[in-house]
Amino acid sequence: TDQSLIRNFCIIAHIDHGKSTVADRILQLSGIVPEREMRDRFLDRMDIEQERGITIKSQAVRVPWTVDGTEYTLGMIDTPGHVDFTYEVSRALAACEGAVLLVDATQGIEAQTLSNLYMAIDHDLAIIPVLNKIDLPSAEPDKHAEELAGLIGCSPQEVLRVSGKTGEGIRDLLDQIVMDVPAPHGDPEAPARALIFDSVYDSYRGIVTYIRMEDGRLNSRERLHMMGIGMTHEPIEIGVISPDMTPTKALGAGEVGYVITGAKDVSQSKVGDTITSAARPATTALEGYRDPQPMVYSGLFPVDNAQFPELRDALDKLKLNDAALVYEPETSVALGFGFRCGFLGLLHMEIVVERLGREFGLDLISTAPNVTYQVTGEDGTVHHVTNPSEFPDGKIKAIVEPMVAADIITPKEFIGSVMELCQDHRGEMGTLEYLSPSRVEMHYRLPLAEIVFDFFDQLKSRTKGYASLDYHQDGEQRADLVKVDILIQGEKIDAFSAVVHRDKAYAYGVMMTKKLRELIPRQQFEIPLQAAIGAGSSPGRPSVRCARTCWPNATAATSPANASCSRSRRRARSA
Ligand code: GTP
Numbered sequence: 129t130d131q132s133l134i135r136n137f138c139i140i141a142h143i144d145h146g147k148s149t150v151a152d153r154i155l156q157l158s159g160i161v162p163e164r165e166m167r168d169r170f171l172d173r174m175d176i177e178q179e180r181g182i183t184i185k186s187q188a189v190r191v192p193w194t195v196d197g198t199e200y201t202l203g204m205i206d207t208p209g210h211v212d213f214t215y216e217v218s219r220a221l222a223a224c225e226g227a228v229l230l231v232d233a234t235q236g237i238e239a240q241t242l243s244n245l246y247m248a249i250d251h252d253l254a255i256i257p258v259l260n261k262i263d264l265p266s267a268e269p270d271k272h273a274e275e276l277a278g279l280i281g282c283s284p285q286e287v288l289r290v291s292g293k294t295g296e297g298i299r300d301l302l303d304q305i306v307m308d309v310p311a312p313h314g315d316p317e318a319p320a321r322a323l324i325f326d327s328v329y330d331s332y333r334g335i336v337t338y339i340r341m342e343d344g345r346l347n348s349r350e351r352l353h354m355m356g357i358g359m360t361h362e363p364i365e366i367g368v369i370s371p372d373m374t375p376t377k378a379l380g381a382g383e384v385g386y387v388i389t390g391a392k393d394v395s396q397s398k399v400g401d402t403i404t405s406a407a408r409p410a411t412t413a414l415e416g417y418r419d420p421q422p423m424v425y426s427g428l429f430p431v432d433n434a435q436f437p438e439l440r441d442a443l444d445k446l447k448l449n450d451a452a453l454v455y456e457p458e459t460s461v462a463l464g465f466g467f468r469c470g471f472l473g474l475l476h477m478e479i480v481v482e483r484l485g486r487e488f489g490l491d492l493i494s495t496a497p498n499v500t501y502q503v504t505g506e507d508g509t510v511h512h513v514t515n516p517s518e519f520p521d522g523k524i525k526a527i528v529e530p531m532v533a534a535d536i537i538t539p540k541e542f543i544g545s546v547m548e549l550c551q552d553h554r555g556e557m558g559t560l561e562y563l564s565p566s567r568v569e570m571h572y573r574l575p576l577a578e579i580v581f582d583f584f585d586q587l588k589s590r591t592k593g594y595a596s597l598d599y600h601q602d603g604e605q606r607a608d609l610v611k612v613d614i615l616i617q618g619e620k621i622d623a624f625s626a627v628v629h630r631d632k633a634y635a636y637g638v639m640m641t642k643k644l645r646e647l648i649p650r651q652q653f654e655i656p657l658q659a660a661i662g663a664g665s666s667p668g669r670p671s672v673r674c675a676r677t678c679w680p681n682a683t684a685a686t687s688p689a690n691a692s693c694s695r696s697r698r699r700a701r702s703a
Pocket of ligand 1: 147264
């Protein structure tokens with residue numbers, strides 16, 4: 129492919145503003161998906177994505193587009209919108225020269241519109257502002273074009289107007305992409321360098337590696353060298369995705385495609401690594417990706433402990449396709465062998481557990497998620513605690529918790545409710561800016577632990593669904609946190625321990641003991657349930673007590689399966 133005729137771009141937007149739908153119309157107009165094979169959100173290839181109606185994975189696809197008789201090759205990447213998948217977006221941006229910034233014409237600019245725009249600017253991408261959903265009667269294109277133009281620094285006339293539903297304006301958008309997005313600037317004569325931006329494990333073909341060529345050419349008959357891990361492979365197939373995997377003889381500078389080497393060992397491909405030619409290797413690797421920092425941790429345990437090796441294997445394979453997932457083995461007295469996993473947020477955690485179930489047939493128990501804490505003991509040793517059960521016993525000098533900077537966009541009538549919500553969550557207010565006469569952007573600094581759990585749901589309900597939220601890590605602060613242990617028949621159940629703010633410890637204890645009282649089947653003898661507050665095991669420490677008199681033969685009381693409340697509730701109902 130002639131490098132000057134390549135245009136690589138991604139579609140970025142706030143969640144639900146219509147990226148996948150606009151991508152559908154592009155696929156259709158370009159003619160690469162036959163009418164009878166077209167389905168909604170074509171590029172959301174996973175079942176979970178189709179069922180939930182959200183994009184989880186970025187998808188790259190090549191589409192042809194002709195302007196004035198010249199055929200251009202467009203490399204399009206559809207990206208996810210949810211804040212948990214920002215890392216997916218950042219990797220996609222590194223494979224493009226341009227970004228289509230899509231904004232719902234009925235909603236206007238939202239929190240992830242801004243965060244994605246800033247990321248695209250950081251990557252020096254050409255930005256094409258577009259209003260979508262102009263077919264809706266409630267669309268206010270003039271008003272939002274003004275807003276968007278103000279944000280980007282263009283004139284409102286330059287903001288395109290399209291409908292992903294009817295296809296209106298999509299041709300103009302494609303023409304604009306050809307005009308505004310620069311051709312890739314890699315050196316076609318230099319030794320080959322390709323960036324691995326994603327990969328996936330295919331049970332028949334082994335690892336499929338997605339690459340973006342920077343310089344030179346990679347040939348399907350030539351041995352490949354992975355510069356970071358230092359391995360050499362024979363390629364079995366090289367190709368492009370259009371809309372399915374289509375083999376080609378070679379990939380040249382600027383092209384986006386895939387490589388299959390037949391490797392089945394997951395350690396043989398790493399996202400962010402550079403592929404070069406073994407015969408004529410490049411000397412310096414491309415700049416890879418920074419490993420993302422997990423936001424929340426949770427323990428994952430197979431219901432059937434014999435499945436532990438399968439879980440390890442499944443996590444290794446899933447990690448290929450989800451570079452943000454981290455995990456290390458852990459053991460729990462109550463739950464046996466499992467893994468402590470780090471996630472970018474609760475949605476990410478939910479998706480990982482669901483994918484492990486669907487794609488690998490694993491039935492799992494997850495423990496309550498928590499953030500990480502740095503705990504300094506009396507003797508000055510610092511513990512990095514990702515698991516409440518590792519919280520050091522004995523006296524504690526200081527605890528430090530992670531903080532986030534949050535940006536909340538809301539109609540101005542909800543300013544009061546948002547302030548109240550943030551105060552309840554130990555938030556510290558920063559500045560407040562008006563985006564337009566009716567909408568404001570509020571900045572807060574909050575503890576991560578306060579924001580990852582129910583904050584977003586509460587924000588939505590207090591603002592009738594109108595507010596949007598984006599956040600990123602912002603240092604740490606000292607906090608008055610305590611560990612709460614749950615004891616059943618005097619025995620501490622490690623999987624139920626939690627680290628919470630001192631003011632909320634009592635409420636957590638009451639909530640847990642109450643819940644257990646409902647869940648544990650009746651026995652003929654009394655089962656004491658206790659919650660104990662404070663790290664050490666001092667005899668006089670405060671505790672919440674509650675008892676369950678139950679009948680025999682229901683010994684599930686302390687069985688591992690009860691660690692996940694929703695699961696045991698389901699069981700209780702079916703029993
Ligand atoms: P995520 O990838 O999950 O962030 O969502 P998305 O931005 O890809 O949005 P998606 O394409 O899934 O569209 C969200 C909803 O808006 C769907 O119900 C679409 O049918 C609808 N939608 C998208 N574009 C249009 C449009 O132009 N007009 C109308 N009326 N509805 C649209």
